[in-house]
Amino acid sequence: MLDLHALIAxxxxxxxxxxxxxxxxxxxxxxxxxxxxxxxTTSMALAICLPLIPYMNFLQALIFMTxxxxxxxxxxxxxxxxxxxxxxxxxxxxxxxxxxxxKAGKHNEALGLALVASCFGQVVVYLxxxxxxxxxxxxxxxxxxxxxxxxxxxxxxLIGTLSGRHLSRGLLAGVLxxxxxxxxxxxxxxxxxxxxxxxxxxxxxxxPAIVGLFAAAELFNLxxxxxxxxxLAQRQVKAIRILAGMREAFRHKTVMLRxxxxxxxxxxxxxxxxxxxxxxxxxxxxxxxxxxxxxTGDPRGVLAAETANASSEGGSMATLLALGIPTxxxxxxxxxxxxxxxxxxxxxxxxxxxxxxxxVILANLAQVAVLAVVGFAFIFAAGFVVKVRLRLxxxxxxxxxxIGSYALSHDIAGPIxxxxxxxxxxxxxxxxxxxxxxxxxxxLGRGAEGNLLRTYQMSGGNFGFLLTRPIAIxxxxxxxxxxxxxxxxxxxxxxxxxxxxxxxEHS
Amino acid sequence: xxxxxxxxxxxxxxxxxxxxxxxxxxxxxxWIAWYCWDAWHANSAMENMILILPVSTAxxxxxxFVIAGSIxxxxxxxxxxxxxxxxxxxxxxxxxxxxxxxxAALVLAGPLIGFDVATFVYMLGMMxxxxxxxxxxxxxxxxxxxxxxxxxxGTLLATPLPVLIFRGQN
Numbered sequence: 001m002l003d004l005h006a007l008i009a010x011x012x013x014x015x016x017x018x019x020x021x022x023x024x025x026x027x028x029x030x031x032x033x034x035x036x037x038x039x040x041t042t043s044m045a046l047a048i049c050l051p052l053i054p055y056m057n058f059l060q061a062l063i064f065m066t067x068x069x070x071x072x073x074x075x076x077x078x079x080x081x082x083x084x085x086x087x088x089x090x091x092x093x094x095x096x097x098x099x100x101x102x103k104a105g106k107h108n109e110a111l112g113l114a115l116v117a118s119c120f121g122q123v124v125v126y127l128x129x130x131x132x133x134x135x136x137x138x139x140x141x142x143x144x145x146x147x148x149x150x151x152x153x154x155x156x157x158l159i160g161t162l163s164g165r166h167l168s169r170g171l172l173a174g175v176l177x178x179x180x181x182x183x184x185x186x187x188x189x190x191x192x193x194x195x196x197x198x199x200x201x202x203x204x205x206x207x208p209a210i211v212g213l214f215a216a217a218e219l220f221n222l223x224x225x226x227x228x229x230x231x232l233a234q235r236q237v238k239a240i241r242i243l244a245g246m247r248e249a250f251r252h253k254t255v256m257l258r259x260x261x262x263x264x265x266x267x268x269x270x271x272x273x274x275x276x277x278x279x280x281x282x283x284x285x286x287x288x289x290x291x292x293x294x295x296t297g298d299p300r301g302v303l304a305a306e307t308a309n310a311s312s313e314g315g316s317m318a319t320l321l322a323l324g325i326p327t328x329x330x331x332x333x334x335x336x337x338x339x340x341x342x343x344x345x346x347x348x349x350x351x352x353x354x355x356x357x358x359x360v361i362l363a364n365l366a367q368v369a370v371l372a373v374v375g376f377a378f379i380f381a382a383g384f385v386v387k388v389r390l391r392l393x394x395x396x397x398x399x400x401x402x403i404g405s406y407a408l409s410h411d412i413a414g415p416i417x418x419x420x421x422x423x424x425x426x427x428x429x430x431x432x433x434x435x436x437x438x439x440x441x442x443x444l445g446r447g448a449e450g451n452l453l454r455t456y457q458m459s460g461g462n463f464g465f466l467l468t469r470p471i472a473i474x475x476x477x478x479x480x481x482x483x484x485x486x487x488x489x490x491x492x493x494x495x496x497x498x499x500x501x502x503x504x505e506h507s
Numbered sequence: 508x509x510x511x512x513x514x515x516x517x518x519x520x521x522x523x524x525x526x527x528x529x530x531x532x533x534x535x536x537x538w539i540a541w542y543c544w545d546a547w548h549a550n551s552a553m554e555n556m557i558l559i560l561p562v563s564t565a566x567x568x569x570x571x572f573v574i575a576g577s578i579x580x581x582x583x584x585x586x587x588x589x590x591x592x593x594x595x596x597x598x599x600x601x602x603x604x605x606x607x608x609x610x611a612a613l614v615l616a617g618p619l620i621g622f623d624v625a626t627f628v629y630m631l632g633m634m635x636x637x638x639x640x641x642x643x644x645x646x647x648x649x650x651x652x653x654x655x656x657x658x659x660x661g662t663l664l665a666t667p668l669p670v671l672i673f674r675g676q677n
Contacts, residue, residue: 168572169532175566176535179542182559190549192559193542216610223606223637224599391637392644394606395630396652402613403622403656407666415614423607431528449558456557 002131003354010358013059014366020060024067024367028374031071035079035088053340062356063363065337070367073313074118074375077306081110082228082385083397085215089443090309092436093277095214097294097301102228104297107386108238111379112245113302115372117256120249121310122368124260125267126361129318143269145454146472151266152448154479155275158282160437161483169433177438180204181445187453199413208405208418209442213435215401216422219394221429228386228393237383242376248299255284255300256307263308267315274443276315278436280308282482314364321357525577532577536570539563602637609633621671626653 030049049068053061076091081098094114101110156178160170183193184203194200222228249256259280266276284304285294294301320335343356385393405414428435459465466472543563546555613629630649639645657673660666 166573166576168569168576169528172532172535172566172569172573175562175569176539178562179539179559179566183542186546186550186555188550188552188555190555192546192549192555220603220606223602224596389639391634391639392648394637395633398606398610398633399613399626399630399652399656402610402617403626403660403668406617406622406668407660410667412614412618415617419607419611419614422610426603426607427531431531433531445558452558453554456553 003358006354007130007358009355010362013355013359014362016059020057020063023056023060023064024370025374027064027067028071028367028371029378031068031073032075032078032375032378035072035075053337058343059359061337061340062360063367065334066360066363067367067370069313069317069334070122070364070371071374073122073310074115074371076309077114077118078111078379078382079215081114081302082107082382083215084218085211085397089210089274089439090277090312091305092439093281093305094302094309095436096281096305097296097298098305099218100295100297101299101302102386106245106297107228107383108236108241109245109248109299110297110302111383112242112247113249113299114306115242115375115379116246116249117259117303117306118310118375119368119372120256121260121263121307122314122364122371124257124307125264125311125314125318126365126368128261128264129314129361130358130365142471144469145451145458146466146469147475148269149448149451149455150472150475150479151269151272151275152444152451154475154482155278155444156437156441156448157479157483158275158278160434161487165432167487169431170437173428173433173435173437174441177441177443178445178448179441180209180438181206181442182449184446187450199411199416203446204442205405205409205414205417206442207408208401208414209421210439211401211405212418212421213425213428213439216398216418217425217429217435219397220422220426222390222394225390227388227390237380237387239376239380242379242383245299249303252300252303255303258283259304259307260311263311264315266308267312268319269315273309273312273316275440276308276312277305278440280304317360317364321360523579528577529574532570532573536567539566539570605636606633609636618669622668623653623657623670623673626656 049064052064056064076086076088077094077098079085080091080094081102084095084099086092086095098110098114101107156174157171160172160174161167179193181203183200185191185201191201262280262283263273263276266272266279281294281301281304284300285291288294288300317334343353401418402415405418406412408414409417425435428438455466540563543559546559549555609629609632613625616625616628619625627649630652631645634645634649654673657668657670660668661670661673
């Protein structure tokens with residue numbers, strides 16, 4: 001629980017000088033800017049700035065890295081809303097209602113909603129961490145390969161059943177993603193599905209594939225149109241409408257709170273932040289009185305996904321601090337940054353350096369306030385994207401995506417992956433296959449295979465072993481329920497329609 | 508690509524066959540089957556197939572559900588509410604196909620002739636293809652954009668890119 005001595009020491013540490021705080025705004029801006037380029041990631045931004053760390057004192061480095069992290073948590077939502085390009089897997093859910101809102105000319109409101117949701121999610125998770133960092137760390141230790149495997153499968157099936165009108169196409173897209181995620185050299189050291197191409201030995205480059213599936217495919221759909229928003233009157237960027245969106249967010253406090261708590265819990269699991277937004281979105285839709293509105297530009301969809309995204313990233317930070325385990329690329333780079341300052345996360349770190357842990361949490365809380373202001377100014381500028389003619393915007397984004405992919409993979413594998421997946425994504429979109437399911441599968445495929453293998457090795461081939469894992473059992477029950485309930489619901493609807501049809505043909 | 512299924516009449520019954528979907532699903536199933544075979548061929552040990560075999564099997568089963576869903580007999584109400592055989596506007600289809608081809612050209616040409624030149628040519632070509640006719644915009648926007656991108660990636664982000672002209676930036 002809360003260690004008051006350590007908390008006071010943390011406050012003293014943070015308040016010892018104003019100078020380290022000067023890096024907050026640049027840090028947040030870098031985090032926001034990086035995600036305006038499709039293909040660039042938080043981990044890349046953090047990695048690029050790593051050489052600066054040795055020139056900073058500990059506190060300055062800490063604040064700089066966490067500020068960049070805070071900026072990037074919200075930054076991913078901006079292209080997700082304006083261009084249907086999720087800056088990372090954590091923003092996939094934001095596209096579901098964010099982009100329909102933008103297309104309907106409600107981009108100002110959608111961005112305002114996302115900003116509030118992001119700040120709210122971060123505040124909730126860091127307040128939770130302040131009081132529960134220790135117990136959260138202990139809980140995270142209980143999660144092993146079986147739980148992570150079930151979580152991965154849950155993510156894929158959930159997204160497969162959630163999006164699109166056809167359950168079988170959704171699940172097939174998820175299966176495709178899972179298999180694509182395992183392409184490359186296996187645990188046995190043999191190449192699979194590489195067509196003999198050396199560039200594929202490390203697997204399919206994930207970020208270029210995601211950018212291709214989402215961004216490029218969506219940009220092809222915009223070809224032939226003049227602007228993202230057709231209506232001239234709706235093509236406006238107004239601070240007052242961003243503020244209206246921000247106000248609207250507070251009308252859905254329950255949605256935000258539920259999303260923030262869900263995200264905090266799922267975010268502590270390695271890989272969890274990739275699906276926290278999807279689970280939160282699914283839950284918001286499930287409990288809504290009018291679930292059919294989700295996916296058509298419902299503010300609750302943006303709020304549910306974004307709060308979970310923001311809070312799950314805070315959850316990742318908890319695992320980093322409590323266990324010294326990075327749960328994603330960004331936290332992995334932060335671990336490196338910490339080690340450059342001779343700090344290593346883990347249970348002993350939590351015990352011996354509780355003041356530093358509290359300093360990280362408090363710094364993040366303070367940065368949320370700055371993010372609210374800087375983020376507002378940033379989205380005001382970013383909102384002008386809807387005023388740019390698509391004949392300029394489409395080639396610009398595609399070029400950035402190609403060069404970003406090259407920069408990421410350092411060879412032609414990235415751009416080729418992007419182009420191939422752009423075409424596949426466009427076809428999937430046209431034929432009503434949920435691209436999101438393939439993306440989540442692609443992200444989780446390799447991890448799912450590793451966790452399945454480790455589970456098998458732990459069990460010694462005896463599946464009774466799973467009965468000794470209550471958390472995995474609960475998660476598995478939830479997986480089955482979340483897959484079968486929509487199926488039962490759609491079968492009931494089909495039966496009702498069938499009855500009507502029979503009546504129609506025999507009357 | 509048709510957006511609506513075609514309707515083939517047989518005797519007194521009407522079937523809607525979603526042919527584009529059948530072709531795409533068959534391509535997916537073909538790749539899944541090939542991938543499973545390739546993995547098995549590489550090494551049939553448990554460690555290698557533990558995920559691929561069950562997931563591929565599930566994928567092939569799902570394929571049959573997708574196919575079954577692509578051939579159905581719609582009700583009278585559905586037929587009346589479905590717009591007649593919609594084809595994508597020819598002009599838009601050409602623009603999309605052209606955009607895909609140009610993207611492929613940029614991807615292949617970038618590493619060969621340098622991203623500075625390839626970016627400029629691609630931007631110019633793509634903007635003209637999508638309808639930009641202002642000469643100054645056509646020349647200066649791609650030029651400024653190419654310089655800015657190469658500078659940002661090469662200098663600010665310290666990411667080496669293959670270039671032909673701006674060698675000093677990398």
